[in-house]
Amino acid sequence: MSVYAKPVEVLIDELGRLPGIGPKSAQRIAFHLLKTDAVDARRLAEAIVSMKDNVAFCERCFNVAEGAECSICTDPDRDPRLLCVVEEPKDISAIEKTGAYSGRYHVLLGAINPLEGIGPEQLKIKELALRVAGEDIAEVILCTNPNLEGETTAAFVASKVLAPFDVKVSRLASGLPVGGDLEYADELTLGRALEGRNTLDQ
Amino acid sequence: MSVYAKPVEVLIDELGRLPGIGPKSAQRIAFHLLKTDAVDARRLAEAIVSMKDNVAFCERCFNVAEGAECSICTDPDRDPRLLCVVEEPKDISAIEKTGAYSGRYHVLLGAINPLEGIGPEQLKIKELALRVAGEDIAEVILCTNPNLEGETTAAFVASKVLAPFDVKVSRLASGLPVGGDLEYADELTLGRALEGRNTLDQ
Numbered sequence: 001m002s003v004y005a006k007p008v009e010v011l012i013d014e015l016g017r018l019p020g021i022g023p024k025s026a027q028r029i030a031f032h033l034l035k036t037d038a039v040d041a042r043r044l045a046e047a048i049v050s051m052k053d054n055v056a057f058c059e060r061c062f063n064v065a066e067g068a069e070c071s072i073c074t075d076p077d078r079d080p081r082l083l084c085v086v087e088e089p090k091d092i093s094a095i096e097k098t099g100a101y102s103g104r105y106h107v108l109l110g111a112i113n114p115l116e117g118i119g120p121e122q123l124k125i126k127e128l129a130l131r132v133a134g135e136d137i138a139e140v141i142l143c144t145n146p147n148l149e150g151e152t153t154a155a156f157v158a159s160k161v162l163a164p165f166d167v168k169v170s171r172l173a174s175g176l177p178v179g180g181d182l183e184y185a186d187e188l189t190l191g192r193a194l195e196g197r198n199t200l201d202q
Numbered sequence: 203m204s205v206y207a208k209p210v211e212v213l214i215d216e217l218g219r220l221p222g223i224g225p226k227s228a229q230r231i232a233f234h235l236l237k238t239d240a241v242d243a244r245r246l247a248e249a250i251v252s253m254k255d256n257v258a259f260c261e262r263c264f265n266v267a268e269g270a271e272c273s274i275c276t277d278p279d280r281d282p283r284l285l286c287v288v289e290e291p292k293d294i295s296a297i298e299k300t301g302a303y304s305g306r307y308h309v310l311l312g313a314i315n316p317l318e319g320i321g322p323e324q325l326k327i328k329e330l331a332l333r334v335a336g337e338d339i340a341e342v343i344l345c346t347n348p349n350l351e352g353e354t355t356a357a358f359v360a361s362k363v364l365a366p367f368d369v370k371v372s373r374l375a376s377g378l379p380v381g382g383d384l385e386y387a388d389e390l391t392l393g394r395a396l397e398g399r400n401t402l403d404q
Contacts, residue, residue, distance in 0.1 A: 004266055004291070004295065005256070005257045005266050005267060005268040005272070005273070006268065007249070007252045007253040007255075007256045007257050007268070008253055008257055008266050010249050010252070010253070011249040011250060011252075011253045013249075014245060014246045014249040015246070015249075017242075017246075018231050018234060018235075018246075019230055019231060019234045020227050020230060020231070021231070025222050027292055027295075028221055028222060028292075029220050029221060029222070029223070030253070031266075031290065031291060031292055032220060032221045033220075033250060033253065033254070034253065034254075034257060034259075034266060034291075035311075038254045040219075041250055041251075041253075041254045042250075042251060042254065043216060044216045044217070044219075044220075044247075044250060045246075045247040045248070045250040045251045046247070047209070047212050047213040047215075047216040047217075048213060048235060048243055048244075048246060048247040049243075049244060049247045050209045050212070050213075051209040051210055051212070051213045051232070051235065051236065051243075052235070052236075052240045052243045052244065053209075054207070054209045055207045055209050055210055055236060057236075064206055064207050064210050064236060065207060066207040066208065066209070070207075071207075088233065089206070089233060089236075090229055090230075090233055093206065093229075109237075
């Protein structure tokens with residue numbers, strides 16, 4: 001027998017489908033919404049609907065966009081000859097925060113992950129090839145995550161997709177995090193940091 | 203400069219207000235919703251609105267209810283002489299799962315917490331006194347949490363609220379969890395288990 005009223009159960013169920021929300025969190029959020037002002041709860045519901053109605057992926061780079069193209073693709077101050085390839089739109093936000101990049105982006109909307117059945121054809125890789133073929137791009141910087149899936153994707157894109165084009169392909173540097181401690185670095189990261197060591201001017 | 207489209211920012215902001223959802227989780231959920239089917243996202247929004255429209259707190263016990271009273275208060279098979287006092291509606295679900303209780307409930311909708319400005323007047327304690335005065339209740343079982351706030355609330359309800367009434371007042375037993383290990387029990391729990399030791403029949 002269910003102890004809660006049906007609409008509460010339905011909401012707990014829907015919340016539980018969200019990533020990172022387990023049954024306990026879903027219950028906690030549902031009761032929080034039950035307690036809060038009807039106006040506040042409705043504002044959340046409207047934010048969901050409004051986003052689905054007004055936001056889609058940019059037709060060119062697959063970043064989130066309110067119109068056909070995103071604010072970065074339509075920005076004339078961005079260098080169109082630099083292209084940064086990322087897995088998700090949220091990665092763009094991380095890179096933008098560095099202030100170190102002024103080119104454009106291409107979002108793959110995922111990474112190659114055979115275990116989850118995600119191959120190159122599920123990603124926006126064909127679209128990347130079309131962009132590199134059609135736009136005047138000088139360098140593609142592969143900024144997928146430094147994990148198994150991201151490395152596989154970067155290797156695939158570099159060797160199978162971009163090889164035929166006359167374009168420089170680079171990869172984000174791996175190494176010790178700034179402010180990190182050698183003692184606590186894992187072997188892989190330390191190994192990468194050694195491999196990628198930079199010559200100092202003397 | 204915001205990298206995301208405005209409706210995405212608004213949704214991330216709204217999601218971030220939920221309990222247990224930090225900025226990173228809010229972002230993750232927003233992008234999940236952006237990727238999913240419009241039908242699925244809309245179902246979540248509708249579940250929120252439907253719950254706020256159809257569910258309120260039971261007028262008698264403050265459990266969640268679809269009508270004026272909850273399914274437990276209106277159940278004629280429930281013993282009306284037993285009253286279990288809990289902090290939150292979700293605690294009812296935990297007690298119901300034990301199958302060991304057949305009485306009714308009273309939800310305080312919180313616990314006394316001076317640091318957060320929650321005193322007895324913010325809780326459904328006056329309503330509890332009115333029920334004990336008006337209903338034919340034989341025993342009140344205080345099932346608030348075994349932490350500082352819950353113990354304070356139980357002590358307050360027992361000594362200040364229920365003392366004038368001719369009603370048995372009991373408290374959930376504290377002690378070692380079933381399947382637990384003496385070695386790993388904290389001192390407080392072990393102390394409580396000793397204090398509350400039961401005489402065995404010989």
